[in-house]
Amino acid sequence: MTQDATALSRPPSGQAPTGTLGAGTLLRMLRDGKPRTRSELASMTGMARSTLTQRVDALLASGLIQPAGEAASSGGRPPTTFAFAPSARIVLAADLGATHARLGVTDLSGRILAETSADVAIDLGPTTVLDWVIDNGRALIAEIGRTPEELLGVGLGLPGPVEHSTGRAINPPIMPGWDGFDVPAYVGAQLPGSVFVDNDVNIMALGEYFSQWSDVRHLLYVKVATGIGCGIITDGTVYRGAQGAAGDMGHIQVSDGGGILCRCGNTDCLEAVASGPAIATKLTQAGIAADTALDVVHLARAGTPSLTPLLRDAGRDIGEVLAASVNLLNPGIVVVGGAMILAGDHLLAGIREVIYQRSLPLATQNLRIVAARTGEGAGVIGAATMVIEYRLGPDRVDALVGT
Numbered sequence: 308m309t310q311d312a313t314a315l316s317r318p319p320s321g322q323a324p325t326g327t328l329g330a331g332t333l334l335r336m337l338r339d340g341k342p343r344t345r346s347e348l349a350s351m352t353g354m355a356r357s358t359l360t361q362r363v364d365a366l367l368a369s370g371l372i373q374p375a376g377e378a379a380s381s382g383g384r385p386p387t388t389f390a391f392a393p394s395a396r397i398v399l400a401a402d403l404g405a406t407h408a409r410l411g412v413t414d415l416s417g418r419i420l421a422e423t424s425a426d427v428a429i430d431l432g433p434t435t436v437l438d439w440v441i442d443n444g445r446a447l448i449a450e451i452g453r454t455p456e457e458l459l460g461v462g463l464g465l466p467g468p469v470e471h472s473t474g475r476a477i478n479p480p481i482m483p484g485w486d487g488f489d490v491p492a493y494v495g496a497q498l499p500g501s502v503f504v505d506n507d508v509n510i511m512a513l514g515e516y517f518s519q520w521s522d523v524r525h526l527l528y529v530k531v532a533t534g535i536g537c538g539i540i541t542d543g544t545v546y547r548g549a550q551g552a553a554g555d556m557g558h559i560q561v562s563d564g565g566g567i568l569c570r571c572g573n574t575d576c577l578e579a580v581a582s583g584p585a586i587a588t589k590l591t592q593a594g595i596a597a598d599t600a601l602d603v604v605h606l607a608r609a610g611t612p613s614l615t616p617l618l619r620d621a622g623r624d625i626g627e628v629l630a631a632s633v634n635l636l637n638p639g640i641v642v643v644g645g646a647m648i649l650a651g652d653h654l655l656a657g658i659r660e661v662i663y664q665r666s667l668p669l670a671t672q673n674l675r676i677v678a679a680r681t682g683e684g685a686g687v688i689g690a691a692t693m694v695i696e697y698r699l700g701p702d703r704v705d706a707l708v709g710t
Contacts, residue, residue, distance in 0.1 A: 328352050328353070328354055329362065329701060329702075329704070329705040330362040330365045330366050330704055330705055330708050331699075331700065331701030331702060331703065331704030331705045332352060332362075332701050333348060333352070333359075333362050333363065333366060333372075334366055334371055334372065334391065334699060334701075334704050335699070335700075335701055335704075336348070336351065336352075337372055337389065337390060337391045338391045338699070339391075340390065340391060341390070342375035342376065342378075342388035342389060342390040343388055343389060343390075344378050344386040344387065344388050344389075345359060345360065345363060345386065345387075345389075346386060348363070348389075363389060365708040365709065366389075366704075366708060367389075368708070369395070369707065369708040370392055370395040370396075371391070371392055371395045371396075371415075371704070371707075371708070372389045372390060372391055372392055373389070373390060373392040374387050374388070374389060375388045375389060375390035376388055391415075391416075392415075393414040393415040393416040393418065394414050394415070395415060396414075396415055396457055396458065396459040397412050397413065397414060397415075397420070397448065397451075397453050397457050397458055397459065398412070398413045398414075398415070398458065398459050398460060398461070398462065398691040398694045398695060399411075399412055399440075399444045399447075399448070399458060399460075399461045399462070399498065399500075400412075400413060400461070400462045400463075400686075400687045400688070400689075400690035400691035400694070401440045401444075401461075401462070401463045401464065401687070401690060402464045402507060402510065402511075402685075402686025402687050402689075402690060403427070403429060403436060403440075403463060403464060403465055403466060403507065404429065404466050404507060404532070404533070405428070405429055405430075405466050405481055405533045405534070406426060406427075406428050406429070406533070406599075407424065407425070407426055407427065408424060408425055408426075408427035408436070408439065408440070409422065409423075409424040409683065409684075409686060409687055410422060410423050410424065410440060410443050410444060410447065410687070411423075411447070411684070411687035411691070412444070412447045412448055412451060412453070413687070413688070413691040415459065415695055415699065417514075417517065417518065417688050417691050417692050417695065419684060419687060419688070420451050421447045421450050421451045422447070422684070422687060423443055423446075423447060424683075425439070425443075427439055429465075429466055429467075429481060429482050429485075430481065430482065430483050430484075432483065432484035432485070433484055433485050433488040433490065433493065434493070437490065437493055437494055440463065440494070441494065441497050441498060444461070444498065445498075455498055455499055456499055458498060458499050458500035459500055459501075459694060459695065459698050459699075460500040460501040460502065460503060460694035460697075460698050461494055461495075461498055461500055461501070461502045461503070461694065462502075462503045462504075462505075462510070462689075462690030462691055462692075462693045462694040463490065463494070463502070463503070463504045463505075463690060464504075464505055464506065464507035464509070464510035464511070464686050464689065464690050465479070465482070465485070465490075465504060465505075465506065465507060466479070466481065466482070466506075466507045466533075466534065467479025467480065467481065467482045467485065467506070468506065468551065468552055468555065469504055469505055469506045469551050470550055470551050471504070471505055471547050471551040472551070473489075473491075474489070474490050474491040474502065474503065474504035475487050475488060475489060475490065475504075476488065476490070477550070477551075480570050480571060481533075481534075481570075490502070490504045491503070491504060500694075501694065501697075501698060503690075503693050503694050503697065505545075505547075505551075505690075505693060506536065506538075506551070506554070507530070507536075507686060508528065508530045508536035508537060508538040508554060509538045509545055509547065509554070509689070510538075510685075510686050510689035510690045510692075510693060511528055511530055511538060511644060511679075511681075511685045511686050511689055512526065512527075512528035512538025512539070512540055512545065512642075512689065513538070513540075513545060513688075513689035513690075513692045513693055514681050514684070514685035514686060514687070514688035514689030514690075514692060515528050515642050515644065515679055515680070515681050515685050515689070516528070516540045517688070517689075517692050518680075518681050518685075518688055519680045519681060520640060520642070521543075523639045523640050524540075524541075524542050524543050524639065525540065525541050525542065525636065525637065525638045525639045525640075526539075526540040526638055526639065526640050526641075526642060527539060527540075527629070527632060527633075527636065527638045527640070527641045527642070528540070528642045528644060528679070529556070529625065529629065529641065529642070529643045529644070529645075529658075530644055530645035531581070531582065531583070531621075531625065531643065531644075531645040531646075531647040531648065531654065532582070532583055532600050532645035532646040532647055533582060533583055533584060533599070533600055533646075534557050534578050534582055535556060535557035535577055535578045535581065535582050535625065535645075536554055536555060536556060536557055537554040537555075537556045537629075537632070538554055539553055539554050539636065541636065541638075556577060556628050556629075556632065557576060557577050557578035557582070558571050558573065558576045558577070558578060559576065559577050559628045560573065560574075560575045560576060560577075561575055561576075561577055561580050561581075561624045561627055561628065562627065563575075564576075564579065564580045564624075565580070567579045567580055567585070577624060577625065577628050580621070580624050581620075581621035581622075581624040581625050582600070582621075582647075583599060583600020583601070583603050583604075583646060583647050584598070584599060584600060585621070586600075586603050586614075586617050586618065586621055586647075587599060587600070587602055587603050589617055590602075590603065590606065590611075590613070590614065590617065593613055595611065595613065595614075600645075600646040600647055601646060603647065603650055604646060604647065604649045604650045607649075607650035607651050608649075608650070608651075614650075615653050618650055618651065618653035618654045618657070619653045619654070619656060619657040620657065621647075621654055621657065622653065622654040622655060622656060622657020622658040622659075622660070622661075623657040623658075623660060623661045624657075625654075625657070625658050626657060626658040626659070626660060626661025626662045626665075627661050627665070629641060629658060629661075629662055630661055630662045630664075630665035630666045631665075633662055633666040633670050633671065633674065634666050634667055634670050637670050638674070639673065639674065639675070640674070640675045640676075640677065641658075641662070641674065641675070641676045641677070642677055642678075642679050642680075643655055643658060643676070643677070643678055643679060644678070644679030644681075644685060645679075648678050648679060655676070655678055658676060659676045662674075662676060
């Protein structure tokens, strides 16, 4: 099953998308959750009453919309209203990290219905990791009383560069055996529905954007954990670049990195200087044992005094790279997430300090720099959103309901 690279987008609430006014057009309007009568839908779309009735009936038959009570009567029988039915289908979504995996089943609004997580190392290889997703996905679906045949699709985030048009990881540095592996074909052979794959930071950006910041058209989501990456939302869509490599800020060189060798082969990459493991290495050199980003978080929460300047310096290094991105892309908000944001305010303070110092006044005039709100579920919500936004696009809905 092939991956489609079409950008994800959602029109403003209640606005009819341009193009052919089919059943998919009505569904996109109703996905804002507001019940509407046939007359209201006809007025908003300009459809003839007979055409609109046909479209509504097709959506009712598919289960994608449902009656939602009666509107106030202006005389005579009260008209029936119709609303989006998020329970019509389900989505399986996986956020696969370097050492940990999180899996969930959502409805069509992105609400998580059931989830599980486990320590699953990505370097076990694609078949082992994807079999975990498939087996546990089936178990979660059964747990909520649904069947795999009700899947609208499967969304997966991987901790490495992904060619979004094919769903294949390309030369991922921490994913032996994954290079060029056809993830959509492997998963699609065992589960029904379309399969979509993206970089884990992109799906976290989607999850944070759609669940918390959908009123902001331009957003940067920065994940600081074992690695450092950036998901770019511009004009409400994920920006991936020509091959899907956009946002790989972890391998941009910082100005004063001290000559540290990065796993990519270059020196002074942001990831080698300011990631969780990089801070852990500096702690170990100072006589405080630490190996991972989570070790750093635990030490920060324990009040380790020598950690405060290290976190602040890491924030400044991240801020240096982000300042250039703020000037280049002019986002409305920068959201910082990942495990390291749990280490307290010093990392975020360092990021803010340098961005506001080095970025143009116009670019920072209304800029907000905040900690992520969605938490550990961002990746699952984003992976589900990736599936939902594509599969419920107007043209795909028209094909789905046979109109």
